[in-house]
Amino acid sequence: MSHHIVEFQDVHFSYPDGTIALNGLSFKIFHGESVGIVGANGAGKSTLLMHMNGYLHPASGRIHVGDFQLDSRTCQEIRKKVGLVFQNPDDQLFMPTVYEDVAFGPLNLGVSPELVKESVDQALATVGCTALKDKPPHHLSSGQKSAVAIAAVIAMHPDILVMDEPASNLDPKSRRKLINLLKCFEHTKIIASHDLDLILDVCRRCILIREGRVAADGPTKELLSDKALLEENNLELPLSMQKCGA
Amino acid sequence: MSHHIVEFQDVHFSYPDGTIALNGLSFKIFHGESVGIVGANGAGKSTLLMHMNGYLHPASGRIHVGDFQLDSRTCQEIRKKVGLVFQNPDDQLFMPTVYEDVAFGPLNLGVSPELVKESVDQALATVGCTALKDKPPHHLSSGQKSAVAIAAVIAMHPDILVMDEPASNLDPKSRRKLINLLKCFEHTKIIASHDLDLILDVCRRCILIREGRVAADGPTKELLSDKALLEENNLELPLSMQKCGA
Amino acid sequence: MTFDEKYFDVGRLDRLSYQSTCVHQLDPRAKVVATVLFLFTVISFPKYEVGGLIPFFLFPVLLMTMGEIPFLFVVKKVLFVSPFAIFIGIFNPLLDTGTVAVIAGMPISAGWISFVSIILKFSLTISAAILLVATTSFPGVCHALRQLGFPSLFTSQLLFLYRYLFVLMEEAMRIIRARDMRAFGTRGTGIKVFVRLIGILFLRTVDRAERVYYAMLSRGFQGDMPSLRKSRIAMTDMAFMATMITFLVVFRFFPVTEEVGRFTQELFR
Amino acid sequence: MHMADALLSPAVGATFWAGTIAVSGYASKKLKEQIDDKLIPLMGVLGAFIFAAQMINFTIPGTGSSGHLGGGMILAIILGPYAAFLVMASVLTVQALFFADGGLLALGCNIWNLGFYPCFLVYPLIYKPLVGGGKNPGRILVVSLLSAVVALQLGAFSVVIATLLSGKSELPFGAFVLLMQPIHLAIGIVEGFVTAGVINYVRSTRSEILESSAATISLGPAVSLKKVLITFAVLAAITGGALSWFASTHPDGLEWSIERVTGKDELPGQEQGIAPLLKGIQEKTAFLPDYGFKQAGKASKKGEPPPAWPGIEGGTSASGIIGAVIVLGMIVLIGMGIRAVRRRQNEQ
Ligand SMILES: Nc1ncnc2c1ncn2[C@@H]1O[C@H](COP(=O)(O)OP(=O)(O)OP(=O)(O)O)[C@@H](O)[C@H]1O
Ligand SMILES: Nc1ncnc2c1ncn2[C@@H]1O[C@H](COP(=O)(O)OP(=O)(O)OP(=O)(O)O)[C@@H](O)[C@H]1O
Ligand SMILES: [Mg+2]
Numbered sequence A, B: 001m002s003h004h005i006v007e008f009q010d011v012h013f014s015y016p017d018g019t020i021a022l023n024g025l026s027f028k029i030f031h032g033e034s035v036g037i038v039g040a041n042g043a044g045k046s047t048l049l050m051h052m053n054g055y056l057h058p059a060s061g062r063i064h065v066g067d068f069q070l071d072s073r074t075c076q077e078i079r080k081k082v083g084l085v086f087q088n089p090d091d092q093l094f095m096p097t098v099y100e101d102v103a104f105g106p107l108n109l110g111v112s113p114e115l116v117k118e119s120v121d122q123a124l125a126t127v128g129c130t131a132l133k134d135k136p137p138h139h140l141s142s143g144q145k146s147a148v149a150i151a152a153v154i155a156m157h158p159d160i161l162v163m164d165e166p167a168s169n170l171d172p173k174s175r176r177k178l179i180n181l182l183k184c185f186e187h188t189k190i191i192a193s194h195d196l197d198l199i200l201d202v203c204r205r206c207i208l209i210r211e212g213r214v215a216a217d218g219p220t221k222e223l224l225s226d227k228a229l230l231e232e233n234n235l236e237l238p239l240s241m242q243k244c245g246a
Numbered sequence C: 001m002t003f004d005e006k007y008f009d010v011g012r013l014d015r016l017s018y019q020s021t022c023v024h025q026l027d028p029r030a031k032v033v034a035t036v037l038f039l040f041t042v043i044s045f046p047k048y049e050v051g052g053l054i055p056f057f058l059f060p061v062l063l064m065t066m067g068e069i070p071f072l073f074v075v076k077k078v079l080f081v082s083p084f085a086i087f088i089g090i091f092n093p094l095l096d097t098g099t100v101a102v103i104a105g106m107p108i109s110a111g112w113i114s115f116v117s118i119i120l121k122f123s124l125t126i127s128a129a130i131l132l133v134a135t136t137s138f139p140g141v142c143h144a145l146r147q148l149g150f151p152s153l154f155t156s157q158l159l160f161l162y163r164y165l166f167v168l169m170e171e172a173m174r175i176i177r178a179r180d181m182r183a184f185g186t187r188g189t190g191i192k193v194f195v196r197l198i199g200i201l202f203l204r205t206v207d208r209a210e211r212v213y214y215a216m217l218s219r220g221f222q223g224d225m226p227s228l229r230k231s232r233i234a235m236t237d238m239a240f241m242a243t244m245i246t247f248l249v250v251f252r253f254f255p256v257t258e259e260v261g262r263f264t265q266e267l268f269r
Numbered sequence D: 001m002h003m004a005d006a007l008l009s010p011a012v013g014a015t016f017w018a019g020t021i022a023v024s025g026y027a028s029k030k031l032k033e034q035i036d037d038k039l040i041p042l043m044g045v046l047g048a049f050i051f052a053a054q055m056i057n058f059t060i061p062g063t064g065s066s067g068h069l070g071g072g073m074i075l076a077i078i079l080g081p082y083a084a085f086l087v088m089a090s091v092l093t094v095q096a097l098f099f100a101d102g103g104l105l106a107l108g109c110n111i112w113n114l115g116f117y118p119c120f121l122v123y124p125l126i127y128k129p130l131v132g133g134g135k136n137p138g139r140i141l142v143v144s145l146l147s148a149v150v151a152l153q154l155g156a157f158s159v160v161i162a163t164l165l166s167g168k169s170e171l172p173f174g175a176f177v178l179l180m181q182p183i184h185l186a187i188g189i190v191e192g193f194v195t196a197g198v199i200n201y202v203r204s205t206r207s208e209i210l211e212s213s214a215a216t217i218s219l220g221p222a223v224s225l226k227k228v229l230i231t232f233a234v235l236a237a238i239t240g241g242a243l244s245w246f247a248s249t250h251p252d253g254l255e256w257s258i259e260r261v262t263g264k265d266e267l268p269g270q271e272q273g274i275a276p277l278l279k280g281i282q283e284k285t286a287f288l289p290d291y292g293f294k295q296a297g298k299a300s301k302k303g304e305p306p307p308a309w310p311g312i313e314g315g316t317s318a319s320g321i322i323g324a325v326i327v328l329g330m331i332v333l334i335g336m337g338i339r340a341v342r343r344r345q346n347e348q
């Protein structure tokens, strides 16, 4: 077994309309790490995440997840390992009730109904949404939707949790709850966000993407306090670090 | 003429399914003020903004905007005074080019073509998007879209600029640009957001909504540093204030 | 109706369907079958039938009260919905003028009777449809349809439709609000702008469908929609069906109204 | 133009349902064979899109009244006939349940009228052969207009047939046709413009969607647009002539229906359109009791004693009315009783 769990090697990708979204991206993520992905609008963060479990396939370059190299045959296996939480929970909660939605993944994995029930209950309990079981997703508040979307993913017991902008549109308290929730996950975590304070709180390591390439990679604390580097990349110091110096 | 420009008097509103969204809301906003509206998810912020230009009508209570009392006859007049910028600029930009989109409002107001051209150019210049004039909106970056959406509204010369979550999904730099843009507007501004740091930067005064009622109203600096009050309302200190004390 | 009102209306009906009264707890299949039988019975009455239809109002009234569905809500829906039947039916009194009865010295033409019959049938069938969804919930109806043999492809995408109805209606509502806010009356609401709005909404919909599909793939979707719902028909459901059928048969073949009337007349004679 | 339960007879309703179910089954089977599992969410979400889009009104130029989208043609063009038919069926099902448009028995009929014709007749026979490569916006416009108009004419005609076969309405065939077809000509033209507008917009911004859609696979050889247009013009002239001949054999029907049709340029279902119409009808029918009364009076002159209340058919209609009032009263009482009990339960 390899000790790194995700590896991108010189990955290139363009959208059909010609936009070059990934342009020679390379990095390794090891087991148990928590990694933040940051970068300007359009830097390629979402595109990168879409590669991580095989919705998009690189035009050139290689992607390894666990023991597999990503291609169309292995992508089913890889999807079991990688749980992706989408930016907009409405895209992800597609079943008519919360319970059915969380059960969707485990059922597709062929788990027996009793075990499904167990992991659904457990996942809902983890995010504190047991009471919402029978509600339709469109009757939930935004914070509840986010929580349920996470439950739906962790019910599949993935090795790696990948999230795109998990906290947008949450009120500060719900955002804080989410941060605490994320902090206590044991999973390998990869989080793309503009919320640098969230990244600072949750992730030890940070990868900065610019124009489809890695522009910087290092410990979050260091990277996110490098004012010049951040400015160059359309970012700025995390808010919680801004006033202190002043 | 009254010297206050927006006044809500004991406004109640429930959605037809029975959800009580506004429950005795009262406040006055004076000419030239910049007011932040904050509150937990579901507190009623968006509902409040929808009342401000007559999209929803109160079940009881009264709303005055300028010299008008809001009712179905005056709401067209009021919409001319109040420019609402939507949370997601994609909802708002529907014409084939940026120029046509910004011109849409003034043209519908019956302004003469020369004057329209003038106010469009001026509005685009204000937000720094003159160069984008002939681009189709779907080719813009998120930050540019936000700016154009604002231009589309200010081209109608509203007295009051109302915004719902103006900065969500913007990268930190674009967010900063937007903040600077908002700071130099002379308009009366009313901004609802979860981004308390933005409110702190842009608005002098802040109104805290809880369960459809005003829970607190005062200078932003004071209100947003009252930790106990914020905690009660599912909020927390603005990030830029958090670490400093520690 | 404005877009908002229509949207709120759908939302309200949907919310009602998630209550848990005894009517809501009946098996969806039982309610679907009962509704269909009810509709066929009502429709099977001949053109000039009025009296025989009246006892059937017992069903909507029972469902409304036991299921705690607001009476006015249903009445409003029936009144405002689909003017087509009335539009077509109103020609009957015009064209079918033969007198068939004189009541209180006022002759009644056959056309009026058949028109009243259409109105009664209309109220009964429309309220039955609304009450079905208000007491069963849309997913409930879908699962019932699937269990009753409808193709699973059809029911699966019907469930998707239901789920995204609310998401897309909100999206559409925001777009419409944005238009109306800068449209000032009817100037900006013409067909050109409309086509663009629809186009934008369409593109966003297609993108969303793509994301939803990705979300499904990421959770092991391979073409089948698994379902945990394995409802079993309970005794109460059987009892409900039996009562329903009995009453339908009695009301259909036994002139209840007339008998009640005759009986009353006898009493006071 | 949603057909309504109240106008249907069980036999007609069941026949349409049978047809609809058969076609749905066939379409599902076809889709299962070629299925790309991407299609299920796409169909569902597009259905929701059509539903939402139908709720948006726009102003029809020149009339001030408003119209909305039907969507059958757009779906067929994007998804191909099989998937489009199922989506249309779903949209109408949701409408029947949430808006009670028409009702559940008429649903079979509505799916047939609004789904079958555009998807299985117009799309393969008119749109697809005529549109050619689908690259020319002008051609798309003409073909969409033609398709939408034909689809709606077929649908409207089908409504007429279903209503007449059910025998609940007194409208004579000719009058009914003259009432329905012109209105749906207007609706069809609007629908055609919208369809073409949306397709052209999508083509200009994101043409890959149309290219990848199931519908464009295996395009047949393009047929000359001109020829088909001429054929249609000839056909239209012939049917128009035939119909008006047919109608003129029912002269009185023709008379009043023309009066109504020309007096009314809005779509059905618009308040502005229907209110004056209803008013006119009320005025027309107001003479009826009067007229009947005279007849009754005449009858009494012939020496027979005027029929004492409760009237000619004595017993039956009287006991019918008394019974109706009592039964209704009982139902209301039952309802109120249950409600009172419930309220007490809730209070406890
Ligand atoms: N479906 C698409 N078709 C064509 N180009 C696309 C598509 N999706 C994204 N792009 C382009 O690819 C590039 C990378 O986009 P991506 O969404 O990955 O950026 P991002 O870093 O996630 O940005 P954001 O912070 O705004 O979410 C951008 O230039 C974007 O315009
Ligand atoms: N269309 C609707 N139908 C029914 N209830 C609604 C509707 N829209 C909002 N609500 C409810 O009204 C209340 C106020 O909602 P509103 O959207 O105004 O909150 P908000 O403060 O803007 O929240 P957020 O921060 O999440 O945007 C909430 O309880 C919400 O669930
Ligand atoms: Mg992104």
Ligand SMILES: [Mg+2]
Binding pocket: B045, B046, B047, B164
């Ligand atoms: Mg809001």
